[in-house]
Amino acid sequence: xxxxxxxxxxxxxxxxxxxxxxxxxxxxxxxxxxxxxxxxxxxxxxxxxxxxxxxxxxxxxxxxxxxxxxxxxxxxx
Numbered sequence: 001x002x003x004x005x006x007x008x009x010x011x012x013x014x015x016x017x018x019x020x021x022x023x024x025x026x027x028x029x030x031x032x033x034x035x036x037x038x039x040x041x042x043x044x045x046x047x048x049x050x051x052x053x054x055x056x057x058x059x060x061x062x063x064x065x066x067x068x069x070x071x072x073x074x075x076x077x
Contacts, residue, residue, distance in 0.1 A: 014074070015056040018043065018063070021072060027065050037065065 016024070019034040022043070028034045034053065041049050044064040045057070057063070061072040 013058075015058055016072070017053065018045070018050060018055040018057055019053040021057055021063065022065070025063075025070060027063075027070065042066075 018038060019031060022028045022034040022037070023031060028037060037043055038053050039051055041051055042065060043050055045055065046062050047064075057072045059073055063070045063072065
């Protein structure tokens with residue numbers, strides 16, 4: 001089952017950095033933890049390992065951490 005996580009964005013074409021998404025979605029507690037998990041290959045983006053902290057995410061991307069998928073989404077204005 002996919003869990004939806006919200007990011008504080010209103011522009012449907014907006015992007016968010018992977019490390020920021022992990023923090024905002026509550027998947028990690030600190031930026032340091034986000035950096036560690038990403039650089040150690042614990043995070044996947046759309047089914048592929050992602051090791052770039054500043055990788056731009058778009059609405060609909062699927063992030064997986066600890067075996068749980070999270071869909072990148074935010075409310076529309």
